[in-house]
Amino acid sequence: MQQKEAVLSGIVYNQIMRLLAKNPKIEVVGLCFGIRCHEKIELKSFVSLVNLDNSSTSFSLDYEAMYQEIQCHEERDEILVGIFHSHPKGTKVYPSQKDLYYMRYWPHPYLWLIGGCGEEETDSLLSIFSLLNEKIVEIPYSILNA
Numbered sequence: 001m002q003q004k005e006a007v008l009s010g011i012v013y014n015q016i017m018r019l020l021a022k023n024p025k026i027e028v029v030g031l032c033f034g035i036r037c038h039e040k041i042e043l044k045s046f047v048s049l050v051n052l053d054n055s056s057t058s059f060s061l062d063y064e065a066m067y068q069e070i071q072c073h074e075e076r077d078e079i080l081v082g083i084f085h086s087h088p089k090g091t092k093v094y095p096s097q098k099d100l101y102y103m104r105y106w107p108h109p110y111l112w113l114i115g116g117c118g119e120e121e122t123d124s125l126l127s128i129f130s131l132l133n134e135k136i137v138e139i140p141y142s143i144l145n146a
Helices: 010-022 063-074 097-103
Strands: 005-009 029-036 040-049 079-086 111-117 124-132 135-138 141-144
Touching (some): 005 010, 010 040, 010 079, 010 111, 010 141, 040 079, 063 079, 097 111, 097 124
Parallel strands (some): 005 040, 005 141, 079 111
Antiparallel strands (some): 029 040, 029 079
16 A cells, blocks of 8 residues: 555645644644545545543544534545644654554554644644554645645
8 A cells, every 4th residue: 555645725724723723732633524536635624523531632532423524524525534633732743652553443544634833832733644554654745725
């Protein structure tokens, strides 16, 4: 299986950045929907969900809400392509050991988008990863019409 490039719509990227800025003290989470092509994964829409843990170091999702969003987006010919969550300020924007555990259930071609705040609250960071052949790989991405 070959690594793919991700292409985020400007709307999706901006929604993620606003969510990061709005709640920098807890992990924020969301689902990314789109399509998979041969050489890229297109992220066309984003839905933020409540972090049931309400924690700065972990997140849990309401599986019923997740399922409803998946069903709704499938009706629009979009599939779940990625899961977004944030890491607290001062930590790496890189999968934690807990992330790696769950990445095994959602390996490539699923994307793990991880965001965080830089030194300034306005400096938001975003990286994308996937688990490919039991290895964490960073997925290059571009933003359309940012």
